[in-house]
Amino acid sequence: MAFDYDLYVIGGGSGGVRAARMAAATGARVALAEESRMGGTCVIRGCVPKKLMVFASSFRELPAQARAYGWDIPEGHFDWQAFRTRLNGELDRLEGVYRRLLDSSGVEIHDARARLIGPHEVALADGRRFSAKHILIATGGRPERPDLPGAGHGLVSDDVFNFERLPERILIVGGGFIACEMACILQGLGVRVTQFYRGAQILRGFDEEARGLIAEAIRARGINLRLGTDIAAIGPKGSFADGMDVPAAEMQLGLGRATIGAGPFTVQSTTGELCDVDQVLFATGRRPNTEGLGLEELGVGIGRRGEILVDDYSQTAVPSVYAIGDVTNRVNLTPVAIREGMAFVQTVFHGQPTPVDHDLIPAAVFTQPELGAVGLTEEAAREQGPIEVYAASFRPMRSAFAGGDGRVLMKLIVCSDTRRVLGCHIVAPEAGEMIQLAAIAVKMGATKEDFDRTCAVHPTMAEELVTMRNPVRKF
Structure with a gap:
């Protein structure tokens, strides 16, 4: 044919x-x-x-x-x-x-x-x-919106780039990449940001210690991060007052969707609290x-x-x-x-059957500070066998000199038997740039001793990756 x-x-x-x-x-x-x-x-x-x-x-x-x-x-x-x-x-x-x-x-x-x-x-x-x-x-x-009353009013990540003007107050719903990145971006641009996440900690799937440090940094920036909290309903400002419900049409997903800048809205949380915001951004999945x-x-x-x-x-x-x-x-x-x-x-087209390699893919979350990761988290590695954890958390020179309290994290997960570095996790400014290079070593199967043999570049944050001599934990 x-x-x-x-x-x-x-x-x-x-x-x-x-x-x-x-x-x-x-x-x-x-x-x-x-x-x-x-x-x-x-x-x-x-x-x-x-x-x-x-x-x-x-x-x-x-x-x-x-x-x-x-x-x-x-x-x-x-x-x-x-x-x-x-x-x-x-x-x-x-x-x-x-x-x-x-x-x-x-x-x-x-x-x-x-x-x-x-x-x-x-x-x-x-x-x-x-x-x-x-x-x-x-x-x-x-991006998708959740199925809840008034969800048609909410924005999704595609809409952020089309703002005619920045809102004064925004509620971001979600705890993944997009939610955390957008929270830091909009706060940095002068928006008052509240973030709801129904889980116990943001950035599910990443290393627990790194997640915790990012959560601390988000709060320190002035973002009102509310864990264990989700959105129950959205309505025009003043909804839910004195027991008033969202109008019936608003109960249907997609109906009455607001155009950008058409707030303000009243949001009801799953804890029963009410808050007024100019916009609601759903970052709850794709x-x-x-x-x-x-x-x-x-x-x-x-x-x-x-x-x-x-x-x-x-x-x-x-x-x-x-x-x-x-x-x-x-x-x-x-x-x-x-x-x-x-x-x-x-x-x-080349006749060379090539399976897709999804192993040891590095990732970066562009929060402030950034999170870079490749390989196993500490929690996942524990389930596979004996490990050693090497970690250093400190105030970086640049911001510490200016009086900043923010901390960074350099962390290696090492197999106790093979000495291979199973995972690398970095929380720091420009962590995305650092993890790209660290991922090469991890993908090649470098051992902790390979890292140790590498001379440090001083003074840098990343030098800690090759100067940590003693594990902080063993399992």
């Missing part, structure tokens, strides 16, 4: 774009469909704009710190409109880069929503149909974008969370259909989606 394309990619995020370009480099005929902006969540409404907001928010503390070092610098004022204009210009530039990369690689771009109508056929929203030997789904994920793609009709397996079920080679139950990235809900990180796309091309 003659096909229009050798590969048809649905989704123009980082993973889909990388796979399309690499496949085209083999001489394959490739097309890519994207219904929204090219670049996907990471470039347009995720990692990139978020990190730029992290940079913007971090300048709030610099004037005071600079004055402690002898500089005569006034407090200054943050101009959201000026920043937002510059941010949108940068996102436009990056989207153009993605489009040029695809074009120069010979990938045909279809700016339309696509769905599968056969194991080798896709249909676009504009009525066009194309056939392909292989179809790759890389449609990513989206869901794979699989609805309306025609997958189940074809026999493509779908999991409990709506994720596409794939094997170690990203292949679905339909042999011609593959999926990578957040839509598979394996490890939802941009670099992982890119590597999955590269492994797919090696497998399908």
Whole structure:
């Protein structure tokens, strides 16, 4: 059978774009469909704009710190409109880069929503149909709102980048990456932030000691972090007074959704407390974008969370259909989606079956200070066998000189038998930069003695990783 394309990619995020370009480099005929902006969540409404907001928010503390070092610098004022204009210009530039990369690689771009109508056929929203030997789904994920009264009023992470003006008061609901990062960002930009998390500690899945230090730092910044607390309902300001309920229409998820800046609202917590805020931001999870793609009709397996079920080679139950990235809900990180796309091309277009390697993936949480981690947490390592824990917590020189009380953490988890470093956890400014380099050593199987043999760079925070001689705990 003659096909229009050798590969048809649905989704123009980082993973889909990388796979399309690499496949085209083999001489394959490739097309890519994207219904929204090219670049996907990471470039347009995720990692990139978020990190730029992290940079913007971090300048709030610099004037005071600079004055402690002898500089005569006034407090200054943050101009959201000026920043937002510059941010949108940068996102436009990056989207153009993605489009040029695809074009120069010979990938045909279809700016339309696509769905599968056969194991080798896709249909676009504009009525066009194309056939392909292989179809790759890389449609990513989206933030979701919880099912509770008035939830339609709440914002999600996508909305933050579209604020016409910053709210004075915001409630952030959640305790993961996005919730904690957004809490620090918005507080740094001058917003009064309250954060609800229903669990006992934020950043579930990370090392307990590191999580605790981040929670302390969040509170020290002035963020009202409320653990063991969730949101019960949202209504217009004054709702719930004298027992008044949210109007019936508001009880239905998605109805009466407020436009950005349409607060204020009254929020009722699960502890029965009421608080008034200008906006509510839900950072309570993301869901794979699989609805309306025609997958189940074809026999493509779908999991409990709506994720596409794939094997170690990203292949679905339909042999011609593959999926990578957040839509598979394996490890939802941009670099992982890119590597999955590269492994797919090696497998399908180079004839070299390449399973995806999800072992020892480093991660960074861009709170202030940042959290960087790779490998096992102390808690997980204890369950696998005898370990030694090396840790150092101290006030870093730069902020301590200026009178700051914040602490950093350098932590290594070591197998007592093999001496291999099983995990590395860093809480510090620029921890993301540090953990990238530490991850190389951990991935290579470095031992504690390998770390010890490495000469320290002094004076730095990271030198503690190679100067800790005695364990603080053994299990």
